[in-house]
Structures are given as C-alpha cells and as structure tokens.
Amino acid sequence: MTERLTMLFHEEASTIDVPVPPADAVLSRGQGLRRKRRTVTAVVGAVAAVVLVGTTLTVAATLRGDSQLEPADLPQEAAYQQLGAWARGDEVHVGNHVAVVPGIRSLQYTSLGALVISSTDDAAAFSGATLVSPDGTTHELPYPGIAVDAAASPESSYVAYADVVDADTWRLSIVDLASGGLVYTSDPMHLGKFDSADIVALTGDLVTFYKNHEVTSMDVRSGDLVPLPDQGLFGQSGLADGSFVTSDEAGWQVRSRDDGAVLLSVPYGLGGRYDQSSISPDGAWLSVSTTDGMRVYEVATGDFVDLPGDRDVEDYGWTPDGHLLGKRYPNAASEVEVCDPATGTCTGLGQEVTSEILLVRAPGTGAAL
Amino acid sequence: MATPMTDEEFTELAHAAWPGLYRTAYLLLGDHQLAEDLTQTALTKTYAARRKIKDPAAAPAYARVVLANTATTWFRRRSWRNELPTEILPEGGLDRDLSTGPAVVAALATLPPRQRAVIVLRYYDDLSVREVAHALGVSEGTVKSQTSDALAKLRAVLGDDVVPATEGAHHD
Numbered sequence: 001m002t003e004r005l006t007m008l009f010h011e012e013a014s015t016i017d018v019p020v021p022p023a024d025a026v027l028s029r030g031q032g033l034r035r036k037r038r039t040v041t042a043v044v045g046a047v048a049a050v051v052l053v054g055t056t057l058t059v060a061a062t063l064r065g066d067s068q069l070e071p072a073d074l075p076q077e078a079a080y081q082q083l084g085a086w087a088r089g090d091e092v093h094v095g096n097h098v099a100v101v102p103g104i105r106s107l108q109y110t111s112l113g114a115l116v117i118s119s120t121d122d123a124a125a126f127s128g129a130t131l132v133s134p135d136g137t138t139h140e141l142p143y144p145g146i147a148v149d150a151a152a153s154p155e156s157s158y159v160a161y162a163d164v165v166d167a168d169t170w171r172l173s174i175v176d177l178a179s180g181g182l183v184y185t186s187d188p189m190h191l192g193k194f195d196s197a198d199i200v201a202l203t204g205d206l207v208t209f210y211k212n213h214e215v216t217s218m219d220v221r222s223g224d225l226v227p228l229p230d231q232g233l234f235g236q237s238g239l240a241d242g243s244f245v246t247s248d249e250a251g252w253q254v255r256s257r258d259d260g261a262v263l264l265s266v267p268y269g270l271g272g273r274y275d276q277s278s279i280s281p282d283g284a285w286l287s288v289s290t291t292d293g294m295r296v297y298e299v300a301t302g303d304f305v306d307l308p309g310d311r312d313v314e315d316y317g318w319t320p321d322g323h324l325l326g327k328r329y330p331n332a333a334s335e336v337e338v339c340d341p342a343t344g345t346c347t348g349l350g351q352e353v354t355s356e357i358l359l360v361r362a363p364g365t366g367a368a369l
Numbered sequence: 370m371a372t373p374m375t376d377e378e379f380t381e382l383a384h385a386a387w388p389g390l391y392r393t394a395y396l397l398l399g400d401h402q403l404a405e406d407l408t409q410t411a412l413t414k415t416y417a418a419r420r421k422i423k424d425p426a427a428a429p430a431y432a433r434v435v436l437a438n439t440a441t442t443w444f445r446r447r448s449w450r451n452e453l454p455t456e457i458l459p460e461g462g463l464d465r466d467l468s469t470g471p472a473v474v475a476a477l478a479t480l481p482p483r484q485r486a487v488i489v490l491r492y493y494d495d496l497s498v499r500e501v502a503h504a505l506g507v508s509e510g511t512v513k514s515q516t517s518d519a520l521a522k523l524r525a526v527l528g529d530d531v532v533p534a535t536e537g538a539h540h541d
Binding site: 002004005006008009010012013014016017018019021022023025026027200361 | 376379380383384387388391392395396401405409412413416472473474489492493495508510520523527530531532533
C-alpha cells in the first residue's frame with residue numbers, strides 16, 4: 001500500500017542536512033517563555049477578576065475554594081444561547097459561567113447545555129462525558145460509549161454516538177439527556193479493515209454519519225434513512241438544520257435538505273488557497289475565508305458583512321443562536337470575541353487569546369481547533 | 370506531581386530529538402531556515418511546559434505534537450494562506466540524485482501546506498489518523514479527506530508504483 005511511499009520518505013529525509021541543535025538557545029528561550037507565561041497568567045487573573053463582576057464562577061469553586069456568586073447580566077439561558085461555550089485549559093466557559101473539567105477534548109451544544117468530552121490520558125479518546133448547564137453546574141454522564149466524535153445539537157437534548165461493540169462492530173446509539181434514557185440503538189454494523197464509523201452531526205431530527213466512507217443520514221424519530229438529495233462534486237462539507245453545504249470546482253453551495261435546491265452560491269477565490277466555509281447550526285449564516293479575514297453571508301438574502309483583520313474561519317465556531325464565537329490569531333494580541341453576523345459587530349469577552357482555546361465548530365466540519 | 374526534567378536532562382533530550390524533529394519540520398515547510406525556527410520553537414515550548422510532562426520518555430512525542438501545532442498556526446498566517454504550491458523543487462539540501470526518479474520530498478512541495486502536514490505526519494512520522502487530528506487540531510474526518518486529496522495529487526506526480534491507486538479508495 002503506502003509502504004513504498006513511507007520508505008522513500010525515510011530514505012530521502014535521511015539525506016537532509018541537519019544543523020547542530022542550538023540547545024543553549026532553546027533553554028534560554030524556554031526560560032524566557034516560562035517567565036512570560038507566569039506574568040501573563042497573573043495579568044489574566046487580574047483581568048478575569050474584573051470581567052467576572054456581573055458574572056458567576058460556579059463549579060470552579062469546588063476546585064478553587066471560591067464559591068462567590070454574582071447576578072448574571074443576562075438570564076442564564078439567553079447568555080448560553082448568545083455567548084455559547086468555549087474552553088481554555090480545564091476551564092469551560094458556558095454563557096456567563098465558568099466550570100472546570102479536567103482534560104477537555106471536545107465541546108458540543110445541546111439544548112440543556114454544553115456537552116464536554118474529556119480525557120486525562122493523552123492516549124485515550126475518552127474518559128468522561130460531562131454536561132455543563134447554562135447555570136454553570138456540571139453533571140457527569142453515565143454513557144461510556146460517548147467519544148470525541150459524538151454529535152449533538154443546540155436544538156435537542158439528544159446525543160448520538162458510535163457505540164463500539166468490539167474491534168469490528170459498532171452500533172449507532174442515541175441517548176436523551178433529558179430523560180437519561182437510550183432512545184435508539186441500531187443493529188450491530190460491521191467495520192471492514194479500512195472502514196471507520198464517524199458520527200458527523202445531529203441536525204434537527206437527522207443524525208448523519210459515515211459508514212464505509214458513505215455519508216448516511218437517519219431520522220432519529222422514525223429510524224428511516226434519509227439520503228442527502230445532492231452531495232455535489234466533493235461531498236457535503238457542512239450540515240445545518242434544514243440545509244447543508246456542498247462544493248464544486250467553482251465554489252460553495254448552501255442547499256436545501258429537502259430537495260437539494262441551491263439556496264446560496266459563493267465563489268472560491270476570496271481566501272486565496274485557503275478557501276474554507278462554515279455554516280451556522282440553524283443554517284442561517286455561512287462564513288467563508290477571505291485574504292483579509294472572513295465574510296459572513298446571510299443565506300436567505302445573500303447579503304454579507306466582512307470581518308477583516310487577523311480572523312479566520314477555522315478560528316471561529318458558532319453559538320447556539322448563530323453568533324460567531326472565536327479568537328484572532330494567537331500571534332496577535334487579542335481576545336475571545338462574539339460577533340453578530342448581521343452587523344459584523346464583534347464584542348470581546350475580556351479573555352486573552354491562547355493557542356489552547358477550544359470551540360464548538362460547525363456541524364459536519366469537525367470538532368475543534 | 371512528577372518531578373520536572375532538569376536543564377541537563379532537557380539538553381540531552383533536545384540533542385537526541387533534534388534531528389528527527391528537524392527533518393519533520395523541513396518536510397512540512399521545505400525551507401531550512403524555517404525548519405530550524407520551527408524545531409527550536411517546538412523545543413522551547415516543550416521546555417516551558419516540561420512540568421506538565423509526567424514521563425520524560427514522552428517528551429519527544431510531546432515536542433512533535435507542539436511542532437505540528439505550531440506549524441498549523443504558521444499556516445494560518447496570511448503569508449502562508451497566500452502561498453501557492455510550487456511546481457519546482459524546494460531549496461537545496463537533499464543529496465539524492467533527483468535524475469534517478471521523482472523525489473517524494475520534491476513532490477510534497479506541490480501540495481498545499483495543510484495537506485503536506487497530513488501526509489508527513491501520517492506517512493513519515495507514522496501517526497494514526499486520530500493522532501494527526503489531535504496534532505493539527507482538526508477532526509479525523511478532515512484528516513481523512515485531506516489525506517485522500519493529497520494522495521491523489523502525489524499519485525499524479527509520483528505514479529502508481531509509489532502511491533497505489535487503491536490508496537484513494539479509503540482514508541485509513
């Protein structure tokens with residue numbers, strides 16, 4: 001298969017001239033970086049103390065010995081809808097609250113709060129699933145099969161995941177976090193040697209998954225398979241409630257889930273080599289890369305706003321209600337921000353950007369940064 | 370709490386890990402100066418984070434993930450975003466006689482940076498799909514699709530002997 005490619009890689013790489021390692025410079029820079037991080041941590045802590053006036057710090061209290069609660073600026077549910085969820089280190093920011101979950105690996109939205117998949121073992125894909133409610137409380141979930149590629153939706157309390165039976169067999173399982181019950185489990189499905197079972201998205205009542213490299217959707221209420229009407233030249237590259245994104249050699253198309261009708265077309269070229277797109281969970285907005293930031297289209301009208309500067313589609317996810325949530329590049333002094341896709345107005349959350357920030361990405365386009 | 374590596378232990382690690390990390394960096398970037406900067410940056414970050422590394426034996430792997438992550442960050446910068454894959458060979462540094470046949474390293478230069486990263490990590494560093502996804506901060510599905518696209522392009526340059534056509538039929 002690819003053994004020859006690998007062999008040639010190693011053969012050719014062995015001839016690359018390797019300079020002498022500048023160990024002293026590494027140590028010197030490393031010591032400087034440690035000092036800088038300590039300083040930044042202290043500054044961020046001071047900023048956070050100011051920012052958190054008017055917000056609450058809840059579950060973190062159990063680990064930090066700080067149980068002070070302050071009234072929220074926005075009702076908790078509204079804050080969750082508008083500000084969404086993101087993570088930095090072991091902190092999960094949900095609406096106006098901050099919770100602590102060690103080893104965060106991925107974030108998803110549910111109608112009940114943010115679903116956090118975590119693992120404190122780098123070699124393991126999973127060690128726990130936690131729901132962080134809009135009020136900041138955490139609830140450990142008793143579903144050992146839920147892994148990083150589980151799928152959830154801000155409109156639903158359901159979570160779909162690939163329940164691995166053994167090395168060759170899996171089942172599609174769906175649990176309802178509201179009732180705690182298993183609402184669907186498929187017959188065991190066989191995995192071939194090169195097959196994989198990936199749950200792609202839960203949008204509306206449809207769960208979409210890869211099975212033997214084919215994209216398949218199923219109605220979680222009826223169990224009926226619902227094929228995408230038209231996957232375009234390169235297959236779907238984003239899923240939303242009622243629509244999906246395809247691409248061809250010319251650009252992106254947002255299509256109706258019902259009949260495949262093109263709702264919006266956007267040509268390539270705005271982003272140079274890095275044309276990327278991301279559709280909001282409700283299908284109302286499509287963001288695309290430009291060479292100077294992002295452009296956000298309203299799917300229904302084709303109107304757009306530009307978000308210029310050091311912003312990239314990859315660095316922005318969506319909040320449950322369709323605001324953009326993300327960060328500027330790590331090498332630019334900036335902060336986590338929420339942007340209104342209708343006006344292009346961005347509001348900083350007072351949290352410094354780090355390279356470790358984790359976002360809820362658009363369904364069907366992957367998990368996190 | 371594990372005892373962090375001493376400066377002496379880290380220096381020893383840096384010397385041992387440097388050649389492998391440097392070669393990966395060169396394959397990712399195709400430029401000696403950038404490869405040196407990237408490798409040095411990865412080791413610097415590893416040093417700064419060494420208190421988090423419980424097992425010193427895991428430090429090289431940690432540095433490799435940091436290296437890939439840092440490369441990804443560089444790719445997102447505007448100068449990389451506007452970079453076009455090249456039809457010419459990368460700068461000098463290879464002793465291989467390219468006249469004997471197509472060079473894999475040269476073929477890499479025809480790929481966009483992210484596809485190049487996926488191929489290098491998968492087929493040179495022998496990381497799994499999951500590990501590559503973790504290192505680059507993308508989903509496993511993205512790794513699979515980028516791998517498939519990149520292999521198809523490499524096949525066009527290197528031929529079926531090096532990249533069999535069946536490799537395009539699956540992503541794993």
